[in-house]
Amino acid sequence: MNAFAYVTARSAESAMESVRENGRYLAGGIDLLGQIKEGLTEPARLVNIKELPETGEILPGKAGWRIGANVTLDTLTRHPELRQRFPALAQAADDVGSPQMRVVATVGGNLAQHSRCWYYRHRDVQCLKRGGSQCFARGGMNKYHSLFTGCRCLSPCVSNLAVALAALDARVVVRRAKKTDTLTLAELFSAAWSNAKVHHSLAPSDLILHIELPVQPAVGSVYQQLSERSAFDWALVSCAVSGRLDKGRLRNVRMVLGAIAPTPWEVKAANTSLEGAEPTDAQFEKAAERLLREAVPQEHNGYKIPQARALVRRSLTRLVLSLQGTA
Numbered sequence: 001m002n003a004f005a006y007v008t009a010r011s012a013e014s015a016m017e018s019v020r021e022n023g024r025y026l027a028g029g030i031d032l033l034g035q036i037k038e039g040l041t042e043p044a045r046l047v048n049i050k051e052l053p054e055t056g057e058i059l060p061g062k063a064g065w066r067i068g069a070n071v072t073l074d075t076l077t078r079h080p081e082l083r084q085r086f087p088a089l090a091q092a093a094d095d096v097g098s099p100q101m102r103v104v105a106t107v108g109g110n111l112a113q114h115s116r117c118w119y120y121r122h123r124d125v126q127c128l129k130r131g132g133s134q135c136f137a138r139g140g141m142n143k144y145h146s147l148f149t150g151c152r153c154l155s156p157c158v159s160n161l162a163v164a165l166a167a168l169d170a171r172v173v174v175r176r177a178k179k180t181d182t183l184t185l186a187e188l189f190s191a192a193w194s195n196a197k198v199h200h201s202l203a204p205s206d207l208i209l210h211i212e213l214p215v216q217p218a219v220g221s222v223y224q225q226l227s228e229r230s231a232f233d234w235a236l237v238s239c240a241v242s243g244r245l246d247k248g249r250l251r252n253v254r255m256v257l258g259a260i261a262p263t264p265w266e267v268k269a270a271n272t273s274l275e276g277a278e279p280t281d282a283q284f285e286k287a288a289e290r291l292l293r294e295a296v297p298q299e300h301n302g303y304k305i306p307q308a309r310a311l312v313r314r315s316l317t318r319l320v321l322s323l324q325g326t327a
């Protein structure tokens with residue numbers, strides 16, 4: 001057991017000050033405490049951020065909602081108005097792990113969680129992400145890994161919320177240095193695309209404060225995932241879609257895939273291919289093909305391509321049915 005100090009921060013500034021010397025923010029602890037127990041990290045200080053003001057609330061608004069970083073996943077799933085207005089987000093939260101975990105795990109922690117790659121999570125393996133020189137998933141056991149990446153690391157982003165929030169055009173409000181930045185989900189993860197050593201674009205002292213969700217009239221949303229087990233498991237592939245119907249034609253569709261790239265995976269050309277289109281199986285198939293066209297399967301993860309195509313078709317079908325009021 002390694003000794004560490006434990007402090008409870010009462011303001012964002014004091015949290016950021018406290019975390020600077022080899023500290024880590026502690027929210028629900030589902031990811032961080034696991035890492036400490038497995039000997040993957042040895043922080044000198046745990047900075048409890050659960051007492052930070054205004055980070056535990058969901059604030060509905062006419063133009064947009066604000067969801068605090070410390071809101072638990074369980075709270076997201078149980079909020080009736082949120083379920084109705086942002087079904088993809090509620091479903092994505094619902095599909096995380098187990099009920100016991102969702103009661104504890106937070107929005108901020110889910111977005112900032114570290115890679116689940118089994119090489120990264122093995123205390124005796126010094127992989128690329130942990131400062132080594134090699135990605136052992138390349139040419140190794142890569143069943144759960146990425147179909148797309150801009151660097152040598154094959155570890156995918158497995159945050160359910162990242163996928164749903166990207167499809168909902170959310171923003172992540174982050175306190176960093178002396179300013180507050182508002183990031184898209186693509187920006188929150190863009191650094192992991194090109195830098196094998198990071199999990200997201202946050203520096204160690206950057207603090208997620210809350211999420212901003214725009215209210216888009218008549219827009220529906222759906223989240224679905226495929227996993228090996230129906231509970232207590234990560235997605236092999238996940239998919240969130242949002243959009244609306246106007247006189248029977250699709251408008252403003254956004255499709256985002258998860259667990260297949262270090263970022264939530266979105267292709268603009270695939271989205272625009274559905275603009276004004278009739279919602280038919282053939283259109284859905286074409287859009288899915290565009291979304292996955294550049295995929296580079298590894299030896300053991302090629303199965304993710306047909307899974308992802310099926311998920312895109314299913315999610316779009318479900319979206320249309322829900323917009324037509326029949327699902």
Ligand SMILES: Cc1cc2nc3c(=O)[nH]c(=O)nc-3n(C[C@H](O)[C@H](O)[C@H](O)COP(=O)(O)OP(=O)(O)OC[C@H]3O[C@@H](n4cnc5c(N)ncnc54)[C@H](O)[C@@H]3O)c2cc1C
Pocket residue numbers: 024025026027028029030031032033049069095096097098101104105106107108109110111112113114158159160161202206207208209232233234235
């Ligand atoms: C068995 C199991 C199954 C799981 N299945 C899924 C799944 O299907 N889908 C999924 O998405 N996740 C899954 N998870 C991961 C789980 O959702 C995350 O570990 C959890 O959401 C983390 O939230 P937390 O509040 O416990 O974070 P913590 O463990 O407290 O923190 C996680 C990381 O985020 C940082 N952090 C926390 N809050 C902030 C903040 N506000 N600003 C900046 N950094 C912050 C911490 O420093 C730490 O590095 C699973 C985990 C387990 C153990």
